[in-house]
Amino acid sequence: xxxxxxxxxxxRNNMLGNKQVWEKEYHKKNLMRxxxxxxxxxxxxxxxxxxxxxxxxxxDFSDLKALDLGSGEGKNSLYLAERGLEVHGIExxxxxxxxxREHSRKKGLHINFIEKSFGSHFDLEDDFFNIxxxxxxxNSLNEEERNIYLEESxxxxxxxxxxxVRIPAKDGDPNAKKLLKQFPAKEKDTYIIPEFGLKxxxxxxxxxxxxxxxxxxxVKLEKETRYTTYGSKKYKRNFWILVLRKK
Numbered sequence: 001x002x003x004x005x006x007x008x009x010x011x012r013n014n015m016l017g018n019k020q021v022w023e024k025e026y027h028k029k030n031l032m033r034x035x036x037x038x039x040x041x042x043x044x045x046x047x048x049x050x051x052x053x054x055x056x057x058x059x060d061f062s063d064l065k066a067l068d069l070g071s072g073e074g075k076n077s078l079y080l081a082e083r084g085l086e087v088h089g090i091e092x093x094x095x096x097x098x099x100x101r102e103h104s105r106k107k108g109l110h111i112n113f114i115e116k117s118f119g120s121h122f123d124l125e126d127d128f129f130n131i132x133x134x135x136x137x138x139n140s141l142n143e144e145e146r147n148i149y150l151e152e153s154x155x156x157x158x159x160x161x162x163x164x165v166r167i168p169a170k171d172g173d174p175n176a177k178k179l180l181k182q183f184p185a186k187e188k189d190t191y192i193i194p195e196f197g198l199k200x201x202x203x204x205x206x207x208x209x210x211x212x213x214x215x216x217x218x219v220k221l222e223k224e225t226r227y228t229t230y231g232s233k234k235y236k237r238n239f240w241i242l243v244l245r246k247k
Contacts (some may be wrong), residue, residue, distance in 0.1 A: 037079045040224065040241055041135060044164045047220075047243070048131070051162075061085075064130040067156065069118045069149070070137025074100030074111065081109040085131075088112040088124065119145025122152045129156050132163045136239075139167050139201045143187055146201075146211070154215045157246045163216055169223055169238035170202040176237070208240055216244035 052059050062084030068077045071089025073096050081087045081104070089111060091097050097115045104111045114123070119141045132153050141149055153163060170176050170189055179191040180202070190201045203211065209218065220243035228237045 035073070035075050037076050038135075040166060041076060041133070041164070044133075044241075044243065048162060059130075065128060066131040066133065067122075067124070067129045069132065069134040069153070070140075071100060071113065072096045074103055074113065076133060076135065077111050077113070078103055078107065078109065080131075081111050082107070088114065088129075090114045090116060090118040090122065092117045117145070118152070119149055121148070122156055124156050126155055127158045130158055130161045132157055132161070134164070135166045136168070138165070140199060141201070142199070150212070150215055154246060159246055161246050162219070163212075163242075163244040163246070165212070165240070165242040165244065167208070167240050167242070168200060168202045169240045170204045170207075171223065171238065173202070173236075173238040175235045176202045203240060205240075208242065212242060212244055215246075217247050219243040219245050 049061050052061055065086045066077075066080050066088070068074075068080075068087060068089040071077050071091045072093070074089060077087045077089040077100065089100065091100065091113065092115060094115060097113050100111070100113050104113070116123075118137070134153075138146060138149055157163060168176060170180075176191075179193070179200075180189065183192045183194055184190070185192050185199050187201070189203065189207070190199055192199055205221070205223075208221070212218065220241065222241045224239050224241055226237060226239060227234045
């Protein structure tokens with residue numbers, strides 16, 4: 001019983017730490033850049049529109065329902081809602097949620113922004129969403145939270161629905177390997193970004209396929225290289241672009 005209580009306290013303290021780190025980040029914006037969707041996300045939407053046009057179901061893109069995991073200040077949620085989609089966002093940083101809700105109100109959009117961690121139960125209906133997006137968000141989860149996130153994403157996604165993931169890559173990334181060596185965290189392929197105290201998981205191609213392929217069909221798996229700014233410094237980083245489908 002004592003051990004169970006200790007584990008519960010440790011988990012609560014870890015979540016509190018992550019929440020505080022992200023709230024500080026959304027205040028200072030050392031990592032968060034821009035208020036418009038990035039090209040890789042727009043390319044995914046183009047791909048999606050083509051897929052639905054080819055489909056015999058004749059579903060209009062604007063009739064879809066989307067879930068934005070780690071929705072932040074809402075730039076991707078807002079973009080989708082402006083195009084007629086029903087959008088729900090999950091984000092646990094209170095200040096980010098406040099900004100997202102204010103943007104939504106000013107634009108006259110009705111987006112359901114939920115303040116909580118998506119490493120816990122989503123409190124959303126089964127088989128409800130056509131699209132789920134996770135852009136550089138789940139890499140901050142621990143292994144227990146990641147398992148819940150995967151199971152919950154599978155549960156709420158409709159059969160034939162798409163899951164878009166962008167996540168840091170370990171393969172061919174010297175900066176990731178340097179961070180793993182110099183600032184390792186306890187879990188596999190996880191380090192602590194020293195400037196922010198933020199834990200981040202990177203994935204090899206094999207581990208990524210093993211993690212997501214158990215539940216979802218892998219439609220696309222590509223690696224891209226981008227420059228990421230941490231504070232005042234720029235680093236060349238690799239990311240996986242992953243398009244999944246629920247069979």
